Amino acid sequence: MTGRKLFPVIHIHPILIIFLFIGFITGTFMEIVIMLGIVLFHELGHYIMATSFQWRIKSITLWVFGGVMDTDEHGNRPVYEEALVSIAGPLQHVFIYLFIFITAPMNVVSSSTMELILYYNNVILLFNLLPVWPLDGGKCLFTLLSAFIPYKKAHTITILTSVWVSAGILITQLFILPFTLSSVFILLFILLENRTEWKQRYYVFLRFLSKRFYGTSYAKKSVPIYVSSARTLFDVFSLFIRERKHVIYISNQEDNRSKIDEEECLRAYFHEKQYSITVGEVKRMG
Template identity: 55%
Template sequence: MNLTNYVPSIHIHPVLYIFIVISFITGTFLELFIIFFLVLFHELGHYTAAKVFKWRIKNIVLWVFGGVMDTDEHGNKPMKEEVLVTIAGPFQHLIIYFFCFLAEAFQIFPLSVLELILYYNTILFIFNLIPIWPLDGGKLLLLLTSAYFPFKKSYHFTILFSMVTIVIVLIIQLLFFPFTLSSFFIWIFLFMENRTDWKQRFYVFMRFLLRRYDGESSINGVVPLHVASESSFLEVFSQFRREKKHPIYIIYPGNERKSVDESDCLQSYFYEKAYNHTIGDIFLYK
């Protein structure tokens, strides 16, 4: 039996080492240990649900107040699966509440330790549901918007909304609340993560298209697209929605129309490398 199929590869994000140093300086190592355990338990919830659906998982990266399960499956799996995998993390915190109830009843932990576990469990539970990428709330926001809008537009909106929200939170914190270095680091870290993802948005979109080209995307419905003949392939692809099959109607001058399948468009772009051609030119004589 290969244990690597059941035990995730876990990595520590460099930002966590900063908080370890801070915890030693401030004498809050117990608090950090509790947070680390809660974050690990949270991520194991995502991991377990993903393994049930047979997702391909690279590793789990842990950082303070959260973590990331590295997988290539986002964007091409059924949305119901992604919702279940996403909420499996926050669900773990409900299990923690139950265990805390038992621990209090049987006096397993000192009351002071139990209060810390309950406090940080609540903080992590609420924090991860904030609609900021890549928190679970941000992933749910992306899933919600991509159910009604094209994937590219939904992804861009989620990242931009997250960065704007983080800036607003930082301004409010600096103006109206006592300054705390750990909180400041967390928000800056989240902002930099979103900034990195914004820079890589084209590659995320290409991965989304390649999954469709390879036939790995889930389909649940048909939405026709009407595009002008002078449209580029990327302009057409930017209208693609998750779980929707797109018959494409090309509108030529004189209102002449020609229908093509989305798979033919993806074939022309990725296999025939029609990067610099309009969709009308490629399919005019086909």
């Protein structure tokens, strides 16, 4: 039996390496180091909270103004856990404010360095609270939406919101605010991340369904779903809400109604590989 790792595997994203190199040749290396330290402290907040819930964590990837914690938990954990893990990162900035408040009068570091720490702590905190994927604000938005509406729809809304917000900020940065190459570079990178997430949305949803089928999902109550017998299994799955167990009521042409448990539909899709079958056909087969 292997024990859990005390510290996560940490990767440095190529974009951060580029910024470190730019900082070195432009004389802003200290600013980059401070940003990196704050980002690392931020991500450790996520990691500590996630390990307290015994999440399976693969690694943490650091990039400018943020990072991404890669886990094996994908919509199968309670909503409150995902919310707390997302909030734990921004909460770390409160401790940095306390550090500044306590140590500033002691002159532990120079006033200029302390001002840089305060400035980047503000910027990184506010930046991560934006409703943009994969930032904490975007993850909180997704967690909140997926608690009340179907998982697939929540994921789609989150990505589209993220793209519109990122594009709006980018346009503002280009035509209204003073131009900074670093801000434009970061926003373009986020838009590319959202493009990748959009292309992978089908696989993200399948991963959610597979976790649900293999018994690792968490359900608080049962909620009925009403569909026609002609709806495909994937159409029915698109109505699934996390933390809800669904009983599916099927109406047919004779205006009769029967019901089937979601487990039967998931079994037909994943175990029997009936990808194009309708829910009515699953009921008749059963």
